[in-house]
Amino acid sequence: MSDDASSQSPPEVKDRRPLIVFTWLWVGTPLAYGLYELFRKATQLFTD
Amino acid sequence: MSPPIAPVGWSRWLVPPAALAIHLSIGQAYAWSVFKPPLEDALGLSGTQSALPFQLGIVMLGLSAAFGGTLVERRGPRWAMTVALVCFSSGFLLSALGAATEQFWLIVFGYGFVGGIGLGIGYISPVSTLIKWFPDRPGMATGIAIMGFGGGALIASPWSAQMLESFGSDSSGIALAFLVHGLSYAVFMLLGVLLVRVPRPTGAPTAMEQAADGRPATPAGPQVSARQALRTPQFWLLWVVLCMNVTAGIGILEKAAPMITDFFADTSTPVSATAAAGFVALLSAANMAGRIGWSSTSDLIGRKNIYRVYLGAGVLMYALIALVGSSSKPLFVLCALVILSFYGGGFATIPAYLKDLFGTYQVGAIHGRLLTAWSTAGVLGPLIVNWIADRQEEAGKHGAELYGTSLFIMMGLLVVGFAANELVRPVHPSHHLDAVTPEKGAPDVRRRQQSEPA
Structure with a gap:
């Protein structure tokens, strides 16, 4: 995760890792919920 | 803004x-x-x-x-x-x-x-x-x-x-x-x-280059405007590729639940409505996995090759379902999952294919125009499968026989898509932004970039 765009002499580079974690959690949490519900339903193919 | x-x-x-x-x-x-x-x-x-x-x-x-x-x-x-x-x-x-x-x-x-x-x-x-x-x-x-x-x-x-x-x-x-x-x-x-x-317009990995003489930054590599892309055979070949691939996928997706029920209705292991719903859910998972999995694979093996897989192996999967699908439930499910992963992969890989051919300059706009292939497929796919299934039912057929003709038509569509993909070549330099001459109506490329209407 170090392949950021950079200028020739960056004056001050902020640590973006907390923001990266937050944003991926923001989109990952509902997606995980959707996947959980999906696989709960999909197992019916093998159990019914 | x-x-x-x-x-x-x-x-x-x-x-x-x-x-x-x-x-x-x-x-x-x-x-x-x-x-x-x-x-x-x-x-x-x-x-x-x-x-x-x-x-x-x-x-x-x-x-x-x-x-x-x-x-x-x-x-x-x-x-x-x-x-x-x-x-x-x-x-x-x-x-x-x-x-x-x-x-x-x-x-x-x-x-x-x-x-x-x-x-x-x-x-x-x-x-x-x-x-x-x-x-x-x-x-x-x-x-x-x-x-x-x-x-x-x-x-x-x-x-x-x-x-x-x-x-x-x-x-x-x-x-x-x-x-x-x-x-x-x-x-x-x-x-x-x-x-x-x-x-930012300079620095890796943006693929943007700042001209040494201070001119505005322009994207690297061949660039084609959205308007010009419509005049290339490559755009329409990809339109056919996407349309055929999506039509074939929708053909399965549209009738997934009744299809698996009908295929195994006369066997010793019939599929219940609940199990059919589970099958539909699995197809959604395959669709999603294909979008990220196959599209990422295309970065390794190339866009043309991955569409060869979607369309060529897609024909094989349809053939297996049509010929021996009703004899094996795991085989039927596996083939359908692969087809749906190709369906999702086809959607997700097309922007990168467009970027390879037309550059990054207006790739979003070109992608938007290509999505009309999706709208067409959205009508074609369900129409083919539903119409044929209804006619077969009227003819007194049942079970897997209801879908035989549809499956062979889908294979034909995939072959058409495969052929279109084979015809794709790099865009002729005469379509590139930097090759557009005043005689062709673009006196200045940079001014044209700024003023091209929607």
């Missing part, structure tokens, strides 16, 4: 979540069916009527992506995501008003027309930006976003169903559910609006 340029130290791994915030939201469109039965009961609608908001939404998706693409390229991703947020959320709010006052036309207008514009602009909003941030892995980058569109339905389907269960399925319950959807999606999509940044 000028495109937001990334500050120094901005990570490109912040761009996929911005794209996902939009795509996971607008992907809700494929979960519209959750609202159909309650709307039919509450407002006394037929099944055809209750499908209208979704159908208009998909039509508007295609139209707004096709006609709004150049505007999206010019105004930038933040503008596009803001339009998507406002339209998509307003669509739900108007629908809430429509349900509360029992005015169905307002739901059609709100969700279908206004929300549909949000779908189209939102769908293409991150594509160009992602490709510019990930010039080394464009397939993976766009695969993440377009996977989100598939994931949106997975989230919305159980979420909306639970909401209707809590609020009630009468008109006021539906109105409240629409209201909560509109507000929640506005907050969720806001992350994308705030987060998205275009790469």
Whole structure:
């Protein structure tokens, strides 16, 4: 995760890792919920 | 609103979540069916009527992506995501008003027309930006976003169903559910609006080059405008490729549940309705996995080769289902899953294929125009499978025989798509921006870049 765009002499580079974690959690949490519900339903193919 | 340029130290791994915030939201469109039965009961609608908001939404998706693409390229991703947020959320709010006052036309207008514009602009909003941030892995980058569109339905389907269960399925319950959807999606999509940044015009890995003499930065490699792309055979060949691949996938997706039930109806292991629902869910998972998996693979083996796999191996999978599918349930399920993964992969890989051929200059706008192939396939696929199944039923056929002809037609369509892919060659340099001469109507490339109309 170090392949950021950079200028020739960056004056001050902020640590973006907390923001990266937050944003991926923001989109990952509902997606995980959707996947959980999906696989709960999909197992019916093998159990019914 | 000028495109937001990334500050120094901005990570490109912040761009996929911005794209996902939009795509996971607008992907809700494929979960519209959750609202159909309650709307039919509450407002006394037929099944055809209750499908209208979704159908208009998909039509508007295609139209707004096709006609709004150049505007999206010019105004930038933040503008596009803001339009998507406002339209998509307003669509739900108007629908809430429509349900509360029992005015169905307002739901059609709100969700279908206004929300549909949000779908189209939102769908293409991150594509160009992602490709510019990930010039080394464009397939993976766009695969993440377009996977989100598939994931949106997975989230919305159980979420909306639970909401209707809590609020009630009468008109006021539906109105409240629409209201909560509109507000929640506005907050969720806001992350994308705030987060998205275009790469700085200099420095790796932006693939942008600053001219030494101080001229404006121009993207590296051959670049073709959206208007010029329509004049190339490559655009129309890819249109055929996408249309054939999507038609073949929809052919399975549309009739998945009745198909697996019919295929094994006369066997010792018939498939129940619950198991068929599980099969449909598995297909959705394969569709999503294909979007990220195959699209990322295309970065390694090349775009043309991956479409050879989608279309060539797709024919093989259809042939297996048609010839020996009814003799083995695991084989039937496996082949259908592979076909659906190719279907998703085809959607997700096309922006990177366009970037390879036409460059990054207006790739989002070109992608928007190519999505008309999706709209066409959305009509063709279900039409072929349903019409043929009905005719076969009238002819007294049953079980797997109902689908034999459809499956062979799908194989034929995939062969057409395979042939179209084989004909794709690099775009002739005469179509490139820097090759457009004054005699052809473009006196200055840079001025043309700034003033090209939508």
